Amino acid sequence: MIDNEFHKAWLLHRRSYKERSVIAEFLVEGHGRMAMVVRGVRQSKSRLASLLQPFHQVLVRWKGRGELKTLVDLELDRFTFLTGERLYCGFYANELLMRSMIPGQPVDGVTDLYRDTLAHLNQNAPLEPLLRSFELDLLELCGYAPPLDWDALSGDPLKDGMVYRFEPGHGLVPTNGRIGHHDRPFCYPAALLKALSARDFGNADFYPGFKRFTRQAMNPLIGDRPLQSRMLFTNRKRNLSDPQSLVENVAFSSS
Numbered sequence: 001m002i003d004n005e006f007h008k009a010w011l012l013h014r015r016s017y018k019e020r021s022v023i024a025e026f027l028v029e030g031h032g033r034m035a036m037v038v039r040g041v042r043q044s045k046s047r048l049a050s051l052l053q054p055f056h057q058v059l060v061r062w063k064g065r066g067e068l069k070t071l072v073d074l075e076l077d078r079f080t081f082l083t084g085e086r087l088y089c090g091f092y093a094n095e096l097l098m099r100s101m102i103p104g105q106p107v108d109g110v111t112d113l114y115r116d117t118l119a120h121l122n123q124n125a126p127l128e129p130l131l132r133s134f135e136l137d138l139l140e141l142c143g144y145a146p147p148l149d150w151d152a153l154s155g156d157p158l159k160d161g162m163v164y165r166f167e168p169g170h171g172l173v174p175t176n177g178r179i180g181h182h183d184r185p186f187c188y189p190a191a192l193l194k195a196l197s198a199r200d201f202g203n204a205d206f207y208p209g210f211k212r213f214t215r216q217a218m219n220p221l222i223g224d225r226p227l228q229s230r231m232l233f234t235n236r237k238r239n240l241s242d243p244q245s246l247v248e249n250v251a252f253s254s255s
Contacts, residue, residue, distance in 0.1 A: 007031065031104070035103060051074055092232075096134075096218070152167070162174055
């Protein structure tokens, strides 16, 4: 069966398939994450090669009834070019979507979130607030957002001056001043948690804690397997012999 309508889509990931083709994973508006065979794209004369790139908004049609579709047509709808750290952030967002979305199961609001995030990346928005907001919004849309405003034991609002231990899947528990060595990475002052809940990114001293918290909160959704896109952040200041090769490896290698 061929879908005769074009649908807005963004390439999240691709991997080689047979000799001349690829399997492309798209985020498709109204359909969620979809895998499609793109035939002949690895040939030198393929017109699709330049269009099958991350972050471009494209229009796609496909055929097939199973989970793996076959791309019928692809047209460019809007260019988006990211460079430097913003390119790395784009790959990070793509990998989070790949890990958090079940193929063929759309999640309301995710395409709008992704489109807005790409627009802000392209407009030089501050990166830390943008990434933390993307993570929190994705958690909320997928039903995994942890409560940030109240004590999981009593149900009371967080108290100023208190320190809370984050227990993924349960919530925030007051430490009552007892913080063991192994608990410290999971403990946060109420002021930091309240700021994160309010999306108040005015205090840069909170940024490391924000990042640590959202990573812990993401684990139940995406698992604890290392993210390839974090290689880019880890290696961005090193003297890499072939930085473009690293980028392409993270963008297009098998997950």
